[in-house]
Amino acid sequence: MKRWKFVLSVWLVVVLSLCALTLSGCSEESEYPKPTKAFYVNDYANVLSTETEKIILSKGATLAQKTEAQVVVLTIPSLDEEPIEEYALNLGREWGIGNEETNTGVLILLAVEDREARIEVGYGLEGRLPDSKAGRFLDAYATPHFQKDDFDAGIRETYQAIINEVYLEFDMKEDVDPGYVPIDQKQQQPQNPLPDVVMLIIAAVFVVGFSGLSVVGRRRGWPIFLMMGNHHHRGGGFGGGFGGGGFSGGGGSFGGGGASRRF
Amino acid sequence: MKKSTIIWIVVAAVAVILLIWVIASYNGLVSAEENANEKWSTIDVRLTERADKIPNLVNSAKLYMNHENEIFDKITEARKALSSASSIEDKIAADQQLNTAVNQLLAVMESNPEIKADAAVTALMDEVSGAENRLSVARKDYNEAVKEYNSSVRRFPSNIIASLFGFEKMEMYEAAESDRETPVVPVE
Numbered sequence: 001m002k003r004w005k006f007v008l009s010v011w012l013v014v015v016l017s018l019c020a021l022t023l024s025g026c027s028e029e030s031e032y033p034k035p036t037k038a039f040y041v042n043d044y045a046n047v048l049s050t051e052t053e054k055i056i057l058s059k060g061a062t063l064a065q066k067t068e069a070q071v072v073v074l075t076i077p078s079l080d081e082e083p084i085e086e087y088a089l090n091l092g093r094e095w096g097i098g099n100e101e102t103n104t105g106v107l108i109l110l111a112v113e114d115r116e117a118r119i120e121v122g123y124g125l126e127g128r129l130p131d132s133k134a135g136r137f138l139d140a141y142a143t144p145h146f147q148k149d150d151f152d153a154g155i156r157e158t159y160q161a162i163i164n165e166v167y168l169e170f171d172m173k174e175d176v177d178p179g180y181v182p183i184d185q186k187q188q189q190p191q192n193p194l195p196d197v198v199m200l201i202i203a204a205v206f207v208v209g210f211s212g213l214s215v216v217g218r219r220r221g222w223p224i225f226l227m228m229g230n231h232h233h234r235g236g237g238f239g240g241g242f243g244g245g246g247f248s249g250g251g252g253s254f255g256g257g258g259a260s261r262r263f
Numbered sequence: 264m265k266k267s268t269i270i271w272i273v274v275a276a277v278a279v280i281l282l283i284w285v286i287a288s289y290n291g292l293v294s295a296e297e298n299a300n301e302k303w304s305t306i307d308v309r310l311t312e313r314a315d316k317i318p319n320l321v322n323s324a325k326l327y328m329n330h331e332n333e334i335f336d337k338i339t340e341a342r343k344a345l346s347s348a349s350s351i352e353d354k355i356a357a358d359q360q361l362n363t364a365v366n367q368l369l370a371v372m373e374s375n376p377e378i379k380a381d382a383a384v385t386a387l388m389d390e391v392s393g394a395e396n397r398l399s400v401a402r403k404d405y406n407e408a409v410k411e412y413n414s415s416v417r418r419f420p421s422n423i424i425a426s427l428f429g430f431e432k433m434e435m436y437e438a439a440e441s442d443r444e445t446p447v448v449p450v451e
Contacts, residue, residue: 004266004270008270008273008274008277011277012273012277015277015280016280018281018284018420085396085399130393131389131390131393131394132385132386132387132389132390134389134393135385135386135388135389136382136386139385254400255397255400255401256393256397256398256400256401257393257396257397258393258396259389259392
């Protein structure tokens with residue numbers, strides 16, 4: 001009477017184990033830093049000013065909200081012998097920067113001790129931000145400052161420029177900073193002079209934009225964030241302002257597009 | 264009477280579990296194989312993208328560097344080898360050759376201040392470096408996919424299903440040891 005139960009139990013165990021074994025796998029530990037709660041700015045090399053971090057966070061979050069594109073900054077002390085292209089790619093994929101469906105992510109990576117920087121562009125933005133353009137951003141906004149060890153200005157200007165270019169690529173001219181010169185026009189002569197109607201519209205946008213900024217402005221908005229948490233002054237971090245909230249990656253992936261520069 | 268019915272029910276239940284496991288394992292192998300095939304086609308796409316960008320780079324480089332004929336010859340040779348490669352091993356070897364030659368050219372161009380000051384040529388260099396990088400990512404992704412597939416084929420218990428249905432190991436994208444060349448940057 002008990003024998004068949006025994007045999008059946010063994011049989012059951014064997015089959016279930018087969019299923020379990022099939023599903024088993026091992027996961028690897030990551031060697032890369034984790035994103036901060038602020039997500040868009042991650043200053044692990046401690047080279048950015050609080051002002052710059054605020055600007056990055058504000059612009060990055062706004063861009064993501066309007067376009068689902070995520071532009072993230074990461075500064076690290078050292079690459080630890082890893083090629084910057086590899087580091088940027090692996091990190092971009094791990095953090096899932098950009099929208100999952102459209103892969104619209106950009107990572108600006110600065111390795112301070114290695115004196116190397118890279119702009120890594122996600123699959124979805126490769127057409128709009130080709131490698132040569134990424135190189136031009138670095139040449140125009142980053143390298144001149146980095147060579148003088150002014151990492152703060154270099155990152156800030158590069159970041160703002162890229163945000164503006166992404167808005168331009170999404171045809172959202174009204175979100176571009178007034179006075180911003182598109183990188184394609186920075187070195188060359190503009191091919192077609194803007195028609196008068198367009199000039200009038202741009203002028204109108206400037207006027208509306210300036211009056212809007214003075215009322216709503218980023219500077220007014222920030223104290224509200226800070227009042228939510230505690231006013232801790234920890235090495236330039238925002239910690240207290242976020243509480244349970246925070247930003248995270250949209251699940252985007254990268255294919256190796258972008259450009260690097262040594263300085 | 265009751266006892267034997269119970270036995271048959273249990274046996275049937277176990278058989279169903281077994282069947283579900285067989286189907287799941289089989290489908291898992293198919294997905295892993297399909298994924299690897301997809302990554303292989305990406306390599307092909309990246310190879311073409313790179314091939315398209317090389318001629319412009321070489322032509323601009325020639326304007327600045329007229330005594331570096333050795334590198335230009337190597338590139339021409341490697342491109343020929345790649346386009347005439349028939350077997351996969353030949354293709355991989357030729358790709359490796361071209362990759363080495365292009366990186367050599369880029370390294371020399373990087374160290375040339377006249378070239379660095381030329382925005383148009385710098386743009387071409389960025390494009391070719393980007394193409395090489397994308398290709399290297401495509402190779403890596405393919406190898407990862409093959410590794411995953413191969414471990415399913417070899418691991419117990421899915422290896423039972425694999426051999427039952429004829430799933431075989433796939434080759435990684437690697438050049439033979441003898442074809443590997445250490446890039447040497449010529450001293451100016």
